[in-house]
Amino acid sequence: KQEVTQIPAALSVPEGENLVLNCSFTDSAIYNLQWFRQDPGKGLTSLLLIQSSQREQTSGRLNASLDKSSGRSTLYIAASQPGDSATYLCAVRASGSRLTFGEGTQLTVNP
Amino acid sequence: EAGVVQSPRYKIIEKKQPVAFWCNPISGHNTLYWYLQNLGQGPELLIRYENEEAVDDSQLPKDRFSAERLKGVDSTLKIQPAELGDSAVYLCASSPRGEGSYNEQFFGPGTRLTVL
Numbered sequence: 001k002q003e004v005t006q007i008p009a010a011l012s013v014p015e016g017e018n019l020v021l022n023c024s025f026t027d028s029a030i031y032n033l034q035w036f037r038q039d040p041g042k043g044l045t046s047l048l049l050i051q052s053s054q055r056e057q058t059s060g061r062l063n064a065s066l067d068k069s070s071g072r073s074t075l076y077i078a079a080s081q082p083g084d085s086a087t088y089l090c091a092v093r094a095s096g097s098r099l100t101f102g103e104g105t106q107l108t109v110n111p
Numbered sequence: 112e113a114g115v116v117q118s119p120r121y122k123i124i125e126k127k128q129p130v131a132f133w134c135n136p137i138s139g140h141n142t143l144y145w146y147l148q149n150l151g152q153g154p155e156l157l158i159r160y161e162n163e164e165a166v167d168d169s170q171l172p173k174d175r176f177s178a179e180r181l182k183g184v185d186s187t188l189k190i191q192p193a194e195l196g197d198s199a200v201y202l203c204a205s206s207p208r209g210e211g212s213y214n215e216q217f218f219g220p221g222t223r224l225t226v227l
Contacts, residue, residue, distance in 0.1 A: 004153070089153055098156050099156065103153050
């Protein structure tokens with residue numbers, strides 16, 4: 001059974017700092033990995049999707065990497081802003097289209 | 112382009128009452144998912160539809176939960192009767208197709224259910 005772990009569970013940083021969120025998964029036989037953002041009381045917003053054949057994806061200040069063989073992904077946020085405060089969820093997709101999610105990292109960026 | 116639409120956004124009911132949630136996926140998306148998210152946890156899949164066919168409902172508690180997607184577009188998830196432990200956020204998602212690696216899922220805002 002696929003298990004996804006996210007570290008740290010919570011993170012508080014001052015504005016402007018670069019930061020890294022970590023995601024690990026137990027079964028490397030995945031199709032892709034997706035990073036989401038969830039604001040309090042809201043649904044999930046897709047940030048980046050990395051296919052199993054890719055090493056990284058970038059969108060603006062966000063960069064996600066994937067090392068499938070070691071079962072790890074990182075989400076790098078550059079020059080963090082208070083508006084980045086949210087919970088960040090990592091999810092992997094194996095066969096059958098089911099996404100398996102981690103429990104998330106709750107990020108607070110302090111002005 | 113409109114995103115995934117869900118209603119209601121919030122629902123408060125007493126235990127043993129029935130409740131239903133509605134989802135309209137992104138236009139043209141054949142695959143629809145219902146997820147359950149408990150507080151402080153990631154979402155867990157309840158059921159996946161390919162058009163009108165439920166192709167993965169292994170984690171749906173079928174004694175009290177049911178779902179339908181009759182015309183292969185919008186979907187309804189029902190709980191009858193609701194229990195205290197059903198209090199959670201129910202998320203709907205859609206994707207262009209189910210199988211295949213190029214499959215990004217898009218989520219709706221969710222329905223927050225509170226069972227008293």
